[in-house]
Amino acid sequence: MSDQTADIDKGRRRFLTSGALVVSFSLFPAIKAMAQQVIADEGAAVHVAKATEALAGSLKTNPFLDAWIKIDPAGKVTVYTGKVELGTGVRTALLQIAAEELAMAPSLITFLTADTGASPDEGLTAGSHTMADSGSALLNAAAQVRGLLVDAAAERFGVSSSALSVHDAIIKAPDGRTMTYGEAVGAVDLHRMATPASPLKDPATFVTIGTSLPRLDIPAKVTGGPSYVQDMFMPDMLHARVVLPPVYEARLMQTNTSDILEMPGVVKVIRNGSMLAVVAKNEWQAVQAQRALAAGCQWSAGRALPDPAAVHRDLQQIATEHIEIANTHNAAGTALKTLSATYTKRYMLHGSIGPSCSVAQFKDGTMTVWTHSQGVYPLRDALAEMLSLQKDKVRCIHVEGSGCYGHNGADDAAAHAALIAHEMAGQPVRVQWTREQEHTWDHYTPAMVTEVKASLDATGSIVDWNYALWSSSHNERIVNAGRLMPAQLLEKPFVPAPSAPMVQPEGGGDRNAIPLYALPNMHVMNNFSPTMPLHTSAMRSLGAHMNVFSIESFMDELSAAAGADPVAFRLKHMQDPRARDVIRLAAEKFGWPRAPRKTNHGVGFAFGKYKNLMAYVAIAVEISVVRETGQVILERAEVAVDSGQIVNPDGIRNQIEGGVIQSASWTLYEELKFDTARIRSFDWSSYPILRFSAVPRSLNVHLINRPGAPFLGAAEASMGPTAGALGNALFDATGKRLRDMPLGGDNLRRQSDA
Numbered sequence: 001m002s003d004q005t006a007d008i009d010k011g012r013r014r015f016l017t018s019g020a021l022v023v024s025f026s027l028f029p030a031i032k033a034m035a036q037q038v039i040a041d042e043g044a045a046v047h048v049a050k051a052t053e054a055l056a057g058s059l060k061t062n063p064f065l066d067a068w069i070k071i072d073p074a075g076k077v078t079v080y081t082g083k084v085e086l087g088t089g090v091r092t093a094l095l096q097i098a099a100e101e102l103a104m105a106p107s108l109i110t111f112l113t114a115d116t117g118a119s120p121d122e123g124l125t126a127g128s129h130t131m132a133d134s135g136s137a138l139l140n141a142a143a144q145v146r147g148l149l150v151d152a153a154a155e156r157f158g159v160s161s162s163a164l165s166v167h168d169a170i171i172k173a174p175d176g177r178t179m180t181y182g183e184a185v186g187a188v189d190l191h192r193m194a195t196p197a198s199p200l201k202d203p204a205t206f207v208t209i210g211t212s213l214p215r216l217d218i219p220a221k222v223t224g225g226p227s228y229v230q231d232m233f234m235p236d237m238l239h240a241r242v243v244l245p246p247v248y249e250a251r252l253m254q255t256n257t258s259d260i261l262e263m264p265g266v267v268k269v270i271r272n273g274s275m276l277a278v279v280a281k282n283e284w285q286a287v288q289a290q291r292a293l294a295a296g297c298q299w300s301a302g303r304a305l306p307d308p309a310a311v312h313r314d315l316q317q318i319a320t321e322h323i324e325i326a327n328t329h330n331a332a333g334t335a336l337k338t339l340s341a342t343y344t345k346r347y348m349l350h351g352s353i354g355p356s357c358s359v360a361q362f363k364d365g366t367m368t369v370w371t372h373s374q375g376v377y378p379l380r381d382a383l384a385e386m387l388s389l390q391k392d393k394v395r396c397i398h399v400e401g402s403g404c405y406g407h408n409g410a411d412d413a414a415a416h417a418a419l420i421a422h423e424m425a426g427q428p429v430r431v432q433w434t435r436e437q438e439h440t441w442d443h444y445t446p447a448m449v450t451e452v453k454a455s456l457d458a459t460g461s462i463v464d465w466n467y468a469l470w471s472s473s474h475n476e477r478i479v480n481a482g483r484l485m486p487a488q489l490l491e492k493p494f495v496p497a498p499s500a501p502m503v504q505p506e507g508g509g510d511r512n513a514i515p516l517y518a519l520p521n522m523h524v525m526n527n528f529s530p531t532m533p534l535h536t537s538a539m540r541s542l543g544a545h546m547n548v549f550s551i552e553s554f555m556d557e558l559s560a561a562a563g564a565d566p567v568a569f570r571l572k573h574m575q576d577p578r579a580r581d582v583i584r585l586a587a588e589k590f591g592w593p594r595a596p597r598k599t600n601h602g603v604g605f606a607f608g609k610y611k612n613l614m615a616y617v618a619i620a621v622e623i624s625v626v627r628e629t630g631q632v633i634l635e636r637a638e639v640a641v642d643s644g645q646i647v648n649p650d651g652i653r654n655q656i657e658g659g660v661i662q663s664a665s666w667t668l669y670e671e672l673k674f675d676t677a678r679i680r681s682f683d684w685s686s687y688p689i690l691r692f693s694a695v696p697r698s699l700n701v702h703l704i705n706r707p708g709a710p711f712l713g714a715a716e717a718s719m720g721p722t723a724g725a726l727g728n729a730l731f732d733a734t735g736k737r738l739r740d741m742p743l744g745g746d747n748l749r750r751q752s753d754a
Helices: 002-006 010-017 092-102 128-156 181-187 218-223 259-263 283-293 307-316 376-387 410-423 435-440 542-560 566-574 578-592 649-668 719-736 745-753
Strands: 036-040 045-049 069-071 077-080 109-112 165-166 169-174 178-180 238-243 252-254 267-270 276-279 321-329 337-344 357-364 368-373 392-400 429-432 448-458 461-470 520-530 600-608 616-626 633-644 699-704
Touching: 002 267, 010 719, 036 128, 045 337, 069 128, 069 181, 077 092, 077 448, 092 109, 092 128, 128 169, 128 178, 128 181, 165 745, 178 181, 178 435, 218 259, 238 283, 238 410, 259 267, 259 283, 267 283, 267 410, 267 566, 267 616, 276 600, 307 448, 307 461, 307 520, 337 542, 368 376, 368 410, 376 392, 410 429, 448 542, 461 542, 542 600, 542 649, 542 719, 566 578, 566 600, 578 600, 578 616, 578 633, 578 699, 616 719, 633 649, 649 719
Parallel strands: 077 109, 238 429, 368 392, 461 520, 633 699
Antiparallel strands: 036 045, 069 077, 165 169, 169 178, 238 276, 267 276, 321 520, 337 448, 357 368, 357 429, 448 461, 600 616, 616 633
8 A cells, every 4th residue: 555544544635634623522620539430341441420320321431512523614534433343334334323412414424433532442353342432422422513503503594403404514404594503513513522421313213323324444455445454555665574472471592683684684583581573674584584583593491281071160260259140049949940051161262263463663752553443542552661751752553454353463463563663763663473473372262160050949940059160360451561461571571450350230250140030049260270270261242152152052951950942942942032132033034943853954043132232132043063074054044123113234244254154164163172271272273263165044134223222242252142043053953962162063973972
């Protein structure tokens, strides 16, 4: 690319060249001394001032209207979000929300995503929070801005605001007089705090919300155009590759720097403690130099890894924090039949298709980093700490990454780029990790153990429920410089912030560990380990994948013990009317109850409400099994979803379909390979994922729209229910209850041979 900013985001370039300036505020001088409310998100605690806690979504932390919407005198409208596009289509959906309440065609709006130099600070894009937080904020901010502009025009025209109409940023009076938003904004100060009440449009009048507006990010991706940070090119850009330790805690003892400096195109070898990198004029030169440099390094022994055969046993021993998250006691029938089960899940890696990448430039005392991090503001703060710079001297600009969900290597690659660019002042530096580095230095999703015990009375009702889980941290997001892996390798290393469990109702390893079913006597315990034998952090849905799998598998076991149909059994124990609606819809679309089972075929059903806060999902599946190979094919899936007010139907379907496929891969095949010496899953041949031959033959998503209801995040909502449905279908197909993930592949083949 000849101009990386223009190619990556033309809207941002137009904005910057216009000379406009926006300042987003998250501190409120007038209310510093007031009480603060703390909201736990998937990252760090978010502090909400008491004066703003009644505002919608992220307006709580960014209450000024001009942090979200700016209108210049020419009528140009620029809308900002602090959330990022991760391939989920949220950029398109958020634009639709703003366009709807501003009464404008989406094409007339310049829409900019997370940039610490421009956008509001919305923390992380994670946990299916974007629509609930940023969507709600934009809905209300846009409505309030429109209301203020209309009121200004009404005063100028001498008529009632209700007499005016608005279309495409033009306000029109009954007598034909018009005023543009640009003209009206001259009489309005948008640097004001939002109010709890907004002049929201009647959902019945929506023209943009509820339509499948084509996604903004798709055209370049399907035509091979520049789409990702990996595609960025800047004039005079240098290329860097890093050498990482072979194992945890290995220290660099010796290098062959002098030999590398003689290689063609090599500009510099940078070493700071055990942080080692080579900088070259072009990428292939950097690749060749990195290989030679890695081959010439000598490292200390480092730390041994755990025995993979003992991981689950060890996990139950090292979990030193015991957190009771549910304890209810209500009248119930007499227990006549008691069941118990233990489920396990192994470590998995993100498996990002594109290895992590970042571009950085240190110029005139300011560090600018282009990154596919999910949290540009937390990253900005950590980079400033690592580089001993003031925060206003570090700018992080989000650019999509080819492979960016969850806490993969994006932040670490950005830290590498910043460290190297700091040594190469003036010139932009591109850092690209290798596939082996992406796999072996990933922040893995933790292994887990769950145990459940429950009893039934004479009517087949559940009378008690006891659930316990064991896991280490599912959240090592960037909260200080020490959480950046390169910062730990420096001569003067930074120390990571200690691991801490995430609080309910969001939860970490215990996300969705509290069933939504009506259970009269329930006890749920989270056994948390603050120490981690492997590097772990956030993977889509965190503990919800395992917890919903365990709960929904056991619900089927209980329904069988009660002699009840699995769907009828769930409805019997479900009081939430919206949950009942999705359960009934999925069953209806599937044609439940099932027809007589065919050989090596099975059907399964499962339900979940993500975090018990976000979207409702019920799914019915049919699978076929090849016992000799362990292959499981998802023949058909019918999914029902309630995510509140639907903004972009096609976008929700995209996310549910993608979640079903990814969860099927996790549940059936994915498993990190390692031994006591090192990580062995260093490429695709050593880390199996779902193949095209096993993707669903038929996958249909059925949406329940709730006009005017709050937006409920759906991106991660299908992960757990898919796992539960697959586990139940495998039992139906094989007659064996498989409780140890991954369920397919060699594990299933061994079960079939037994």
